[in-house]
Amino acid sequence: TFLDRFVLIFLDDILIYSRTREEHEEHLRQVLQCLREQRLYGNLEKCAFFxxxxxxxxxxxxxxxxxxxxxxxxxxxxxxxxxxxxx
Structure with a gap:
């Protein structure tokens, strides 16, 4: 699980945190893949990356x-x- 390793979730807010840009790209990929597998999708307009x-x-x-x-x-x-x- 990603929780408390590099992800915080409160209701419908997801915060992904990382030490480097490369690490962040990998964390982001993992979280988005997990959401996709569960058929959960976010609103791109509400997202803020990097x-x-x-x-x-x-x-x-x-x-x-x-x-x-x-x-x-x-x-x-x-x-x-x-x-x-x-x-």
């Missing part, structure tokens, strides 16, 4: 590591301050 940084489930993932998506932090920072104890 990305060095991606936003995935509220995180930014890159070769540098995983960080919280800055837009999520900004949304929290922009919350209005409470005006009473019950808020």
């Amino acid at each position: 990305q060095t940084e991606v936003q995935y489930l509220g995180h930014v993932i890159s070769g540098e590591g995983i960080a919280v998506d800055p837009s999520k932090i900004r949304a929290i920072m922009d919350w209005p301050a409470p005006t009473s104890v019950t808020e």
Whole structure:
């Protein structure tokens, strides 16, 4: 299985990660072959190939590591301050 080796899946989102372009091409080929065998197909317009940084489930993932998506932090920072104890 590819899960947790080079593939993360959440509902209908599939993230394939690799250290090199060559490795990524092989991982991509394996995953697409598996999907094809199961008669599962993706929407090419929603695909992004060979990305060095991606936003995935509220995180930014890159070769540098995983960080919280800055837009999520900004949304929290922009919350209005409470005006009473019950808020």
